[in-house]
Amino acid sequence: MKNSYDLVVIGGGPGGYEAAIRAAQLGFSTACIEKRIHKGEPALGGTCLNVGCIPSKALLDSSHRYEATRHELAEHGISTGEVAIDVAKMLERKDSIVKGLTAGVAGLLKGNGVDWLQGWGTLLDGKGAEKQVKFTAHDGTETTITAKYVILAAGSVPINIPVAPIDDEYIVDSTGALEFKEAPKRLGVIGAGVIGLELGSVWRRLGSEVVVYEAMPEFLAAADKDIAKEAGKLLKKQGLDIRVDTKVTKAEVVNGEVVVTTDVKGETKVEVFDKLIVCVGRRAYSEKLLGENSGITLTERGLVEVDEQCKTNLDGVYAIGDLVRGPMLAHKAMEEGMMAVERIHGEKAQVNYDTIISVIYTHPEIAWVGLSEQQAKDKGYEVKTGSFSLSANGRALAQGEGQGLIKVVADAKTDRLLGLHMVGVGAGDIVHQGMIALEFVSSVEDLQLMTFAHPTVSEAVHEAALSADGRAIHAIQRKKR
Ligand code: FAD
Numbered sequence: 001m002k003n004s005y006d007l008v009v010i011g012g013g014p015g016g017y018e019a020a021i022r023a024a025q026l027g028f029s030t031a032c033i034e035k036r037i038h039k040g041e042p043a044l045g046g047t048c049l050n051v052g053c054i055p056s057k058a059l060l061d062s063s064h065r066y067e068a069t070r071h072e073l074a075e076h077g078i079s080t081g082e083v084a085i086d087v088a089k090m091l092e093r094k095d096s097i098v099k100g101l102t103a104g105v106a107g108l109l110k111g112n113g114v115d116w117l118q119g120w121g122t123l124l125d126g127k128g129a130e131k132q133v134k135f136t137a138h139d140g141t142e143t144t145i146t147a148k149y150v151i152l153a154a155g156s157v158p159i160n161i162p163v164a165p166i167d168d169e170y171i172v173d174s175t176g177a178l179e180f181k182e183a184p185k186r187l188g189v190i191g192a193g194v195i196g197l198e199l200g201s202v203w204r205r206l207g208s209e210v211v212v213y214e215a216m217p218e219f220l221a222a223a224d225k226d227i228a229k230e231a232g233k234l235l236k237k238q239g240l241d242i243r244v245d246t247k248v249t250k251a252e253v254v255n256g257e258v259v260v261t262t263d264v265k266g267e268t269k270v271e272v273f274d275k276l277i278v279c280v281g282r283r284a285y286s287e288k289l290l291g292e293n294s295g296i297t298l299t300e301r302g303l304v305e306v307d308e309q310c311k312t313n314l315d316g317v318y319a320i321g322d323l324v325r326g327p328m329l330a331h332k333a334m335e336e337g338m339m340a341v342e343r344i345h346g347e348k349a350q351v352n353y354d355t356i357i358s359v360i361y362t363h364p365e366i367a368w369v370g371l372s373e374q375q376a377k378d379k380g381y382e383v384k385t386g387s388f389s390l391s392a393n394g395r396a397l398a399q400g401e402g403q404g405l406i407k408v409v410a411d412a413k414t415d416r417l418l419g420l421h422m423v424g425v426g427a428g429d430i431v432h433q434g435m436i437a438l439e440f441v442s443s444v445e446d447l448q449l450m451t452f453a454h455p456t457v458s459e460a461v462h463e464a465a466l467s468a469d470g471r472a473i474h475a476i477q478r479k480k481r
């Protein structure tokens, strides 16, 4: 085993493995240290590939097909007879997708000449020109490695709350909620955030009665208010019982059931579930990552402190992804990994944090980029908005997906687009049009003047832009221009 590299990455999640590949492309001798064992095997890909983005999307897809087959085919004149589910097979499919992808990442590292060191990495000392990293293999063997540069990419883990201790059987976190052997009859979820809505939707579609407890008074506070309102309406109609302003004060397992006590504006309620998912956010994972003399500064919240370019307080040491400020998203981690390496290489790479897209993969999807109406107002813009309902979009209706809306937020003085928001079919893809428009500093007029193909759901972007000036064609608008 080599014990000296140009660059060592600690953490092989989307941030870390992309950084390692980019480093190798740029000619650095590179090692990526990853300690994860997934289902008995060492695995790259981090939270995202093993227990996050990919397995959740596999189950979202399977459960959506089940629901659509049961409830949506009849109106097309297609009859199916009785539709049954085999949860074990769904989980098997999910696992084989995960395995294929993580093996693919291992192949990419190998093909690019990156050494994957299977075990724990600890930054012992990052202060001098030769950084010291301790590598602890799974068998306990320790080696000290030196490197000119180190990228910390250790990611995050779920937050645990003392009122609902995880036992991995009845009370689970997001990882446990990807492994239920069958749909629990009664499923409680603490936290109506991204995981609560996605995994709550999976098990509801597969037959669970789902109650989602949210401590905040507002549903989906991070989203534009109009989008959150529409999304809340659609999800509730599907059967997700979302209770805002509700604090869980106790959850305990009694005779094989989870007894949940809540406080709703001072009133105590007790409900019983077969399983409870706790998904109240994630925290940076820096245990075992930093030795006593690493020299790295952490923030009050335990994140590694970095500047806009992901440089820590130490020269030659960068930190990226869930370990640092900003949204905990795989695509943000990936871009930061590439930026860090390119900066080390002397280039002027920069992530545009103003255009990081958010997507919630419910059906329909909820997605946005840029500023919400409220955020734009708070920043002092004189705001104009335009929106368009998918109930008047021909393609969405032809697909049986005429629900939801698209909204544009713009600066009324300059016409500059500030944000694009959507709840509706394919929102996660369509919102990329907004990202590209924002990157190119487009005006609303730019979107109005472009020719969108007919019939597409994207036409609703065009109509939302037209509507910002009272010019939507497939909606009655009195304002004229
Ligand atoms: P991670 O993916 O967490 O990877 C860090 C890796 O470092 C881990 O594998 C860990 O084992 C390893 N590590 C930690 N410490 C050490 C050490 N000392 N030595 C060696 N190795 C170490 N994001 C999206 O953008 N889209 C989604 O659809 C999405 N869905 C999600 C669904 C779920 C259920 C969850 C839980 C998360 C989801 N996320 C999603 C978030 C996404 O998974 C994370 O933002 C992303 O994985 C962060 O990447 P990262 O590289 O920073 O960290």
Ligand code: NAI
Binding pocket: 161, 190, 191, 192, 193, 194, 195, 196, 198, 213, 214, 215, 216, 246, 247, 248, 279, 280, 281, 282, 327, 328, 329, 358, 359, 360, 361
């Ligand atoms: P989250 O931050 O999205 O949502 C947590 C929710 O729990 C919040 O609404 C919060 O108000 C609520 N909450 C906190 N404490 C509570 C309590 N004691 N009782 C009731 N409610 C409480 O966190 P989540 O869903 O755990 O996801 C973690 C992160 O993973 C996300 O922030 C996101 O970055 C990432 N993720 C991204 C996905 C995507 O991009 N599609 C999918 C899943 C996760």
